[in-house]
Structures are given as structure tokens and as C-alpha cells.
Amino acid sequence: MTTESIAIYWIEGDGIGPEIWNVTRPVLDAVVAREFNGTRRLEWKELLAGEKAVKETGSPLPEATLEALSTATLAMKGPLGTPVGGGIRSLNVALRHALDLYTCIRPIQHYGNLKTPVRHPERINIVVFRENTEDVYFGPEYPAGSVEAMRLIELLHDMGCDVLPSAGIGIKSISPQNTKRLVRKAIRFALNNNLPSVTLMHKGNIMKYTEGAFRKWGYELAEEEFSDVICTESNPQEGKLLIKDRIADAMFQEVLLHPENYHVIATSNLNGDYISDALAAEVGGLGIAPGVNMSDTLAFYESIHGTAPNIAGKDKANPCSLLLCGVMLFTHLGWHGAANRLRNALEATLSAGLVTEDLASNMINAKILGCKAFGEAVAERI
Ligand code: NAI
Numbered sequence: 001m002t003t004e005s006i007a008i009y010w011i012e013g014d015g016i017g018p019e020i021w022n023v024t025r026p027v028l029d030a031v032v033a034r035e036f037n038g039t040r041r042l043e044w045k046e047l048l049a050g051e052k053a054v055k056e057t058g059s060p061l062p063e064a065t066l067e068a069l070s071t072a073t074l075a076m077k078g079p080l081g082t083p084v085g086g087g088i089r090s091l092n093v094a095l096r097h098a099l100d101l102y103t104c105i106r107p108i109q110h111y112g113n114l115k116t117p118v119r120h121p122e123r124i125n126i127v128v129f130r131e132n133t134e135d136v137y138f139g140p141e142y143p144a145g146s147v148e149a150m151r152l153i154e155l156l157h158d159m160g161c162d163v164l165p166s167a168g169i170g171i172k173s174i175s176p177q178n179t180k181r182l183v184r185k186a187i188r189f190a191l192n193n194n195l196p197s198v199t200l201m202h203k204g205n206i207m208k209y210t211e212g213a214f215r216k217w218g219y220e221l222a223e224e225e226f227s228d229v230i231c232t233e234s235n236p237q238e239g240k241l242l243i244k245d246r247i248a249d250a251m252f253q254e255v256l257l258h259p260e261n262y263h264v265i266a267t268s269n270l271n272g273d274y275i276s277d278a279l280a281a282e283v284g285g286l287g288i289a290p291g292v293n294m295s296d297t298l299a300f301y302e303s304i305h306g307t308a309p310n311i312a313g314k315d316k317a318n319p320c321s322l323l324l325c326g327v328m329l330f331t332h333l334g335w336h337g338a339a340n341r342l343r344n345a346l347e348a349t350l351s352a353g354l355v356t357e358d359l360a361s362n363m364i365n366a367k368i369l370g371c372k373a374f375g376e377a378v379a380e381r382i
Contacts, residue, residue, distance in 0.1 A: 005043040006333065009068055013078020014050045015307025016317035016371075021078055023319040023375030027342070028326045030382050035338040049091055050080040061091055066098055069298065074332075076301040076325060081309070089141075092302075096132045101293035101300055102178060103185045104130040104272060107328070108279040108289050111320075112350030115362040116284045123260040124282050127195075129186035130272020132293055134178050135210075137269035139171035174210040174268060179217040185294075186266035187226055190241055198222075200245040201267035201275065214268050215245050248275075255279055276304055287318025287358050290325040292332075299332055301325035315370035318356040320346065323378065345381035349374070 012021050025044065032042055047065040054060050069075055082090040095101065106128040110121040118124075132138075142149040149169045156163045163169075183200070190198045200219070204212030222230050222243045231237040233244050246254060248271050254262065255278065265275060280289035286305035293300045303321035311317055323346055330339035350359075353366050354377045360366040369377060 001038060003038060004040045006040065007043045007045060007072075007074065008329075009045050009047050009072050009075040011047050011049045011065070011075070011077035011080075012052060013307065014052075014081040015079060015309050015312040017050070017078025017080075017307065019313070019315065019317045019371045020303065020319040020322045023371055024322040024326060027323060027345075027375055027379050027382070028329075030379055031326070031330070031338050031342045031345075032335075034382055035335065035341055040335075047075075049077070049095075061094055066095075069095070069099055069300070072298055074299055074301075074329065076322075076329070078322065079303060079305060079307045081307045093138060095300070096293055097138065099293075099298055099300070100133065100295045101298065102131065102133045103182055103294045104128075104132045104291060105185075105189070105294065105328075106130065106272075106276040106279075106289060106291040106304055108276065108283055110283045111288065112347045114284050114288075114350050114355070114359060115364075116282060117362060118256065118282045121283050124255070124279060126255070126259065126262050126279055127189065127264050128272055128276045128279065129182060129189070129264060129266045130276065131174075131178060131182040131214075131268050133269075134173050134175060135269035136170050136172035137273065139173050141170040142168065144168040172207070172210050174214050176213070176217045176220075179214050179268075180221040183218040183221045183266050184225065186264050187222060187230070187241065187243070190264045191226075191229060195241070195263040197242040197244060197262065198264045198266055199251070199262055200243070201248055201251045201265050201271050202245060203248040203271070204245075205247055211248075211268060211271075218245070218266060219243065251275060252278060255282065280304060284362075285318070285358050286321070287356065288320040288324070290321050290323075290328055292325070292328055299329070301329055315372055316357050317371045318358050319371055319375055320350075320356075323375075341382060345378050348381045349377045352377075 012018050032040055047068055048056055049061050049065055053062055080091040109125040144166055152169050153163050153165055186198050200215050202211040202215045204215045229241055230243050231240040280286050289304045291302055291304045305321055327339045327343050354369055355366050356374050357368050360368050
């Protein structure tokens with residue numbers, strides 16, 4: 001019997017990273033073993049980043065990590081910590097930039113019969129496509145009083161803009177190329193999965209030449225490349241993919257009041273960051289939403305939550321987000337049986353009322369499990 005090995009690089013992550021990893025990896029291996037009877041296996045190759053990398057190499061993002069990832073096709077990571085208000089910008093942003101991981105995909109839906117903060121979480125089944133490489137989230141930022149901030153403020157004054165000399169400065173840039181490649185991915189995904197709509201989410205009424213341009217270029221791309229198969233709200237057509245747009249603030253109301261009207265959201269970097277956390281809260285919280293950052297060659301899976309320092313090391317973390325990254329990974333590989341097996345095991349565990357503490361607050365009769373015991377409960381149901 002020959003065994004096909006699929007190489008996956010992994011980064012353990014900071015905070016709750018090691019705990020959710022210790023649960024996720026054996027579960028994914030068990031799913032593959034059950035599904036393929038030894039003919040396929042996952043070959044995990046560890047890379048260093050974050051605190052562990054600093055301890056072992058002195059650098060939070062060693063060159064060897066970037067080098068390995070630059071030719072990789074699959075990787076998975078736990079959360080990496082980022083200091084607020086100073087220090088390095090963000091390891092996550094650095095990775096996305098260095099590897100041109102331009103599309104962040106976050107599918108958010110309701111699992112099991114979890115009780116959540118909203119009355120009808122089952123209406124939420126939305127995939128967020130977030131642009132990952134520009135916007136104010138990525139653009140250069142200079143502290144108040146720095147030479148760079150002062151120079152920019154002087155230039156802005158020359159251009160007739162009134163910016164206080166004491167201000168910190170951040171730059172928001174949004175380009176047609178990066179908008180279009182993101183929107184292309186979102187539309188292709190909706191078409192491949194027979195979904196009814198793609199919504200361009202933007203704040204273009206106020207930021208006309210960045211967010212407004214995102215909307216304009218999004219519609220342009222849809223018309224240029226998909227004109228035969230799409231329609232718009234001004235001319236709806238049966239059987240065609242509806243491309244619509246919503247202003248960002250109204251979008252937050254929409255995902256609470258009418259989430260069933262939204263299937264794919266394509267949006268800029270910061271909007272995507274905010275809306276995906278809000279959607280995750282509607283289905284139970286950050287612990288239950290997975291994600292992938294994609295370039296044209298690499299799929300890099302990660303939980304959408306952070307390092308959760310308040311619960312790190314206490315065996316309280318919810319590993320669902322990383323486990324659901326496994327479902328996404330198996331689907332990406334075309335291993336649909338493995339994806340279903342893992343999803344079903346997870347749903348069965350949640351439906352039995354077995355949850356980690358973060359999911360229990362809205363539930364009556366939930367049995368609260370630690371991170372490790374929750375992983376064992378999922379493994380039993382594989
Ligand atoms: P966070 O997502 O770590 O935590 C926010 C809240 O959600 C906390 O109450 C936490 O306990 C809870 N939570 C998050 N994940 C959970 C899980 N799996 N199970 C149970 N509860 C969970 O966000 P926060 O506190 O703003 O950020 C902490 C650090 O993480 C920061 O350094 C931040 O930059 C970083 N971060 C990293 C991300 C990544 O690596 N992709 C994403 C978001 C934040």
C-alpha cells in the first residue's frame with residue numbers, strides 16, 4: 001500500500017495557540033486516517049513565528065519561515081499577538097504582505113443547535129471576502145510628532161487640508177488591481193457554489209475615492225468579466241448572480257435584521273475585519289469562525305480570533321475555529337468525505353450540548369468542557 005503525504009506547514013501561535021493546536025492536529029489526523037485507511041496522511045512541518053520564534057531565534061518572523069512559506073501550497077496557523085500602540089505593526093499583516101495573501105475568506109454559519117445572542121442564527125450563512133493587502137489597515141502610519149508625520153502634515157497644509165500639527169497620520173490606499181482581483185475571487189466563489197448574491201460593502205458615501213472606488217471597480221469587474229451570468233438590483237434577472245452594494249454602517253444593521261439576504265460579502269480590509277467578527281458573534285463568538293488567507297499559490301488557514309490572553313493556559317479556549325479551518329482545508333483538497341466527517345463530528349458534539357465556556361453563556365443545560373476534553377468529544381464522534 002502506498003501512502004500519499006500532503007505537506008502542511010504550521011505555526012503554533014501565541015496565547016491560546018498551543019492549546020487549540022494540541023486539540024486540532026490529532027483530530028484532523030484522525031479524520032484522515034478514518035477516511036483514507038492509511039492511503040493518505042497529513043505531513044505537518046512546523047515553522048516558527050511569534051513568541052516561540054523570539055525565544056528560539058531572536059526574531060518574531062524568521063527568514064526561514066518566510067522562505068518555506070514562499071514556495072508552500074498549504075499552511076495553518078494559530079493566532080499571533082500584536083502589541084497595541086507601539087512595537088511591531090503586526091506579524092499577521094507582515095505575513096499577508098510578504099506572501100501576497102490578498103484574499104481573506106471567512107465563512108460564517110450556524111452550527112449544531114447552538115444558542116447564540118440572536119434569535120435566528122440559522123439565517124446566517126455568509127462568506128466574507130476581505131481584501132488583505134491595502135486600505136488604512138495596511139498603509140503606512142506615523143506617530144504624532146514624528147518627522148514623517150510632520151512632513152506629511154506640511155504637505156497636506158500646502159494642499160489646503162486642515163490637519164492638526166499634533167496628529168498621528170495613517171494612509172488609506174485602495175487600488176483598482178487589488179479590488180478587482182478580490183472581487184473576481186468572490187464572484188467565482190459565488191458562481192461555483194450556486195449562491196444567489198455578492199454584496200460589495202463599502203463606505204463610499206464618505207470616502208469616495210477609496211471606498212467609493214472599491215464599489216465602482218467591483219461593479220466594473222463584474223460587468224467586464226461576468227456580464228453573461230450576473231445582474232444588478234436595478235435589473236434583477238432570474239437565475240443570475242445578483243451583484244449589489246451596501247454602505248458599511250448599514251451593512252451591520254442588515255446582518256442583524258436580514259442576514260438571509262446576504263451570501264457573499266466582498267469588502268475592503270478594515271470593513272472585512274469588523275464585519276467578520278460581528279457575524280461570528282451572531283453565531284456564537286470568535287471561537288467558532290474559521291478563515292483562510294490566499295495568494296495565487298498558497299492557502300494559509302487561521303482561526304479568526306486572536307491570542308485571547310485572558311484565558312490562555314487555562315484550558316478554556318474554544319478550538320472550533322481551528323477545527324473548522326480543517327473542514328475548509330479538506331474541502332480545498334477536494335476531500336469532501338473528510339470535510340463532511342469532521343463537520344458532522346463537530347455538529348454532533350455541539351448538538352449534544354457539549355461546549356466550551358465561551359459558547360455556554362446563551363445556553364441552558366450546556367455541559368461545559370475544557371479545550372482538551374472538547375477535542376476528545378469531537379474525536380469520539382469521528
Ligand atoms: P481575541 O480574539 O484574542 O479575544 C477577544 C475575546 O474573545 C476575549 O474575551 C477572548 O477570551 C475571546 N476569545 C477569542 N478566541 C477565543 C476562543 N478560541 N475561545 C474562547 N474565547 C475566545 O482579541 P484581542 O483580545 O483583541 O487580541 C489579543 C491579541 O490577539 C492581540 O495581540 C491581537 O493583535 C491578536 N490578534 C491576532 C489575530 C490573528 O493572529 N489572526 C486576530 C485577532 C487578534
